[in-house]
Amino acid sequence: MIAGNSRLRTPVTIFDVFCVIRAKGEEPTLLQKYPEDFNNAAVIKSVLQFADPCPGNNGGPAESFCFTLTDSRSQYTFGYCRTLPRSDRTIIFVSALPWDGFFESVLAHLSQSMERNDKQKCDVILSELYCHQVPVPGACVKLDMGKPLRLNAPHWDQLPRLDENLCLLEFCNTMPPMQLIALYSSLLKERRIIFTGSHLSQVSSCVMAASTLLFPMHWQSLLIPILPASLIEMLHAPMPYLIGVPKRNFSMETLREIGDVMVIDLDTKTLNGSHNDVNHLPEPLTAYLKEKLKAVTKAGDRFSRIFLRANSQLFSGFKEGLVFEPAGKTFSWNSERFIAEQPSSVRPFLEALVGRDGAQYFERFIDEQLDNLNKGFSLENRFEGQARIEDTRFKAQIRENAHAILGVVKDSLNLLPFKTRFTRHTRRKSITSSNHKSAKNSARRAGRRKSIGAECVTPNQGKTKSRAKWRLRATRLLRISWDSDWDTDPLDPLEQPRPNFEKNQKPTPNNVYDHVPPKSTLYDLIPSNSAVYDRVPPQFQRLRLRPNYL
Numbered sequence: 001m002i003a004g005n006s007r008l009r010t011p012v013t014i015f016d017v018f019c020v021i022r023a024k025g026e027e028p029t030l031l032q033k034y035p036e037d038f039n040n041a042a043v044i045k046s047v048l049q050f051a052d053p054c055p056g057n058n059g060g061p062a063e064s065f066c067f068t069l070t071d072s073r074s075q076y077t078f079g080y081c082r083t084l085p086r087s088d089r090t091i092i093f094v095s096a097l098p099w100d101g102f103f104e105s106v107l108a109h110l111s112q113s114m115e116r117n118d119k120q121k122c123d124v125i126l127s128e129l130y131c132h133q134v135p136v137p138g139a140c141v142k143l144d145m146g147k148p149l150r151l152n153a154p155h156w157d158q159l160p161r162l163d164e165n166l167c168l169l170e171f172c173n174t175m176p177p178m179q180l181i182a183l184y185s186s187l188l189k190e191r192r193i194i195f196t197g198s199h200l201s202q203v204s205s206c207v208m209a210a211s212t213l214l215f216p217m218h219w220q221s222l223l224i225p226i227l228p229a230s231l232i233e234m235l236h237a238p239m240p241y242l243i244g245v246p247k248r249n250f251s252m253e254t255l256r257e258i259g260d261v262m263v264i265d266l267d268t269k270t271l272n273g274s275h276n277d278v279n280h281l282p283e284p285l286t287a288y289l290k291e292k293l294k295a296v297t298k299a300g301d302r303f304s305r306i307f308l309r310a311n312s313q314l315f316s317g318f319k320e321g322l323v324f325e326p327a328g329k330t331f332s333w334n335s336e337r338f339i340a341e342q343p344s345s346v347r348p349f350l351e352a353l354v355g356r357d358g359a360q361y362f363e364r365f366i367d368e369q370l371d372n373l374n375k376g377f378s379l380e381n382r383f384e385g386q387a388r389i390e391d392t393r394f395k396a397q398i399r400e401n402a403h404a405i406l407g408v409v410k411d412s413l414n415l416l417p418f419k420t421r422f423t424r425h426t427r428r429k430s431i432t433s434s435n436h437k438s439a440k441n442s443a444r445r446a447g448r449r450k451s452i453g454a455e456c457v458t459p460n461q462g463k464t465k466s467r468a469k470w471r472l473r474a475t476r477l478l479r480i481s482w483d484s485d486w487d488t489d490p491l492d493p494l495e496q497p498r499p500n501f502e503k504n505q506k507p508t509p510n511n512v513y514d515h516v517p518p519k520s521t522l523y524d525l526i527p528s529n530s531a532v533y534d535r536v537p538p539q540f541q542r543l544r545l546r547p548n549y550l
Contacts, residue, residue: 006368007218008156009075011096011134014141015103016077017043018126020114023052024088031089034126043069043077043094050079051090053200053228054248060085062111064104065204065226076223082107083200084114097134099154100208101166102141109149159304160212170202171209172303174266177293181286184213184307185277186262188314190221190240190359196250197266200226203244206266211242213307217315220360235261240360282346285313314350315362317342318369319379331373333366 017040020032028048038044050067062083069077080093080103091110093103106129113121128143135141135153143149154164162169175183186193187210195210197203204225211219222241227234229249234241235258247267255263262273278286292306321338322331339351353359373379 006364007074007076007220008098009071009073009077009096014097014129014132014134015093015095016040017047017094018130019044019047019051019092019094021048021051021090021092022088023083023090028052028090034123035130047079047092047094049230050226050228051081051092053226054246055229063200064107065200066100066208067204067226068223080104080107082111084111086115089114098156100205101164102151102154104166105149105151106143159215159308160209162303165209165212167205167208168212168304170205172296174202174206174269175264176269177290177296179264179269179271180293181281181289182271182273182278183210183262183264184289184310185281186273186275187213187219187242188353188359189275189277189280190361191273191275191277192237192240192258192261193242194235194250194261194263195244195266196247196263198247199266200246202266203246206264207242207244212304214311214361215304215308217311217361217365220364280349280352282314282349284345285310288313314346315365318366321366322369322373322379331370333370 017038018034019030022029022031028051030044030048033044046069053065060083062085064080064082066081067079069079071077076096076098078095078098078100080095080100081090082092082104083090091107091114093107095103106125110122110125113125125143129141132141137153137155137157139153141151141153143151152164160168162172183193193210195203195206197206207223207225211223219242221239222234222237222243224231224234224241224243227243227245227249229246232245232249232254235243235245235254247265255261260274262271262275264271289306289310292302296302296306318338320341321334323334323337324331335354339347339355342350354362369379
């Protein structure tokens with residue numbers, strides 16, 4: 001079983017079968033499959049059903065979407081689809097692996113070869129991918145597609161990130177902050193939730209991304225990223241579900257028949273529902289989500305971390321409910337004890353969620369922890385563990401960004417004339433050597449500060465028409481200031497307070513990257529009106545650095 005989610009089955013190959021479906025006409029037909037000896041009739045029947053979710057809607061742009069199948073053990077099989085409008089075909093990978101970005105890249109390259117009728121190249125790609133050993137998370141899969149194509153295997157047991165999960169990126173760019181909070185509260189309550197819109201790829205991505213907001217727990221009820229028109233009656237199911245419905249298949253009459261359901265329209269960015277679950281969230285948690293989601297940037301990976309820490313505030317104390325029974329030498333779960341040990345601010349919400357109604361995602365999470373304990377494995381708090389992993393990755397990303405910016409500055413300084421690069425800005429009148437020596441000693445006693453001048457020459461001006469003075473504070477260590485994401489949050493139990501540096505206190509090399517000096521002492525290295533600033537990538541321009549020489 002894949003770690004972290006008991007609803008994922010263990011894969012034998014990267015994909016089970018590849019299918020080419022002709023979607024034109026009333027009945028989709030199977031044109032090709034690889035391998036040809038694949039004989040699971042139930043899977044082929046489902047593939048034909050999901051390949052054309054909107055019959056008669058041919059001729060539009062190419063779109064990518066996915067669907068899910070559930071077996072008798074409630075384990076998922078994923079279908080990754082891409083439409084080829086010119087030939088009225090849909091190409092599909094069926095796999096046990098939740099690798100949406102990986103398969104979307106392969107489908108994009110396959111579609112180009114199929115449009116050129118390059119059957120030999122398609123066969124080579126499919127053969128290489130099918131015979132390739134299932135890689136470990138983070139490993140590289142190399143395919144020969146004329147030009148070598150390298151794809152990294154996603155980390156399915158870690159917190160999803162925007163740079164690795166295309167569904168999460170689409171979801172983050174589509175949903176407003178207040179709707180995210182309403183959706184999150186309804187997911188906690190296990191409501192019936194419908195996403196609808198005109199674009200299959202957008203609807204499918206939002207459904208898959210919404211199911212990850214409970215991480216490290218997982219949505220346990222019905223999950224259908226795209227519901228075909230032939231299965232529209234499933235919306236009447238009296239159980240919690242998370243379903244995506246193309247707007248072509250969805251009508252107001254159907255909505256009135258369903259009744260108690262939350263509907264999120266991605267085209268109009270509206271949310272309608274009969275339950276006001278946001279009012280039932282603990283007030284500190286609601287305030288935390290509002291503050292963080294308003295400040296989140298679309299280019300960062302803080303989006304998933306916000307909901308991880310929100311889940312941590314609610315459920316990270318699950319250890320309090322684990323009870324050891326000496327007679328049988330086993331562990332059991334006591335929900336009343338768990339609720340009684342929680343802070344008063346979240347106790348009423350947890351009492352209604354866990355004690356009275358029950359939540360399948362939390363119950364399955366507890367069952368997995370008990371199973372590991374009773375088998376002799378050590379207990380891992382996945383809430384705290386994932387938070388530590390993300391903090392480590394975030395610090396490594398900051399170091400990488402800092403080196404990138406310093407590289408840009410270094411290259412720009414190297415382009416300046418040698419004399420300009422090392423000329424000190426002094427008074428125009430000459431000074432004696434003794435005065436010069438005295439000035440140097442004074443600067444050294446004042447904190448070893450130096451001023452480096454660089455001439456900025458514009459095309460229409462002379463060599464020395466204007467000057468830009470960059471003031472660099474002296475230190476041999478690089479200290480980095482980041483935005484409010486590094487600030488200590490009193491609502492976050494995982495955030496550890498950082499010691500305050502005194503004015504003359506020097507951090508040791510071991511903790512220089514772990515702590516941030518006060519922002520009031522920072523100097524902007526790159527002036528925003530300089531030519532160098534324009535060369536810095538946009539996502540790095542908000543980073544402020546202060547290199548010093550001790």
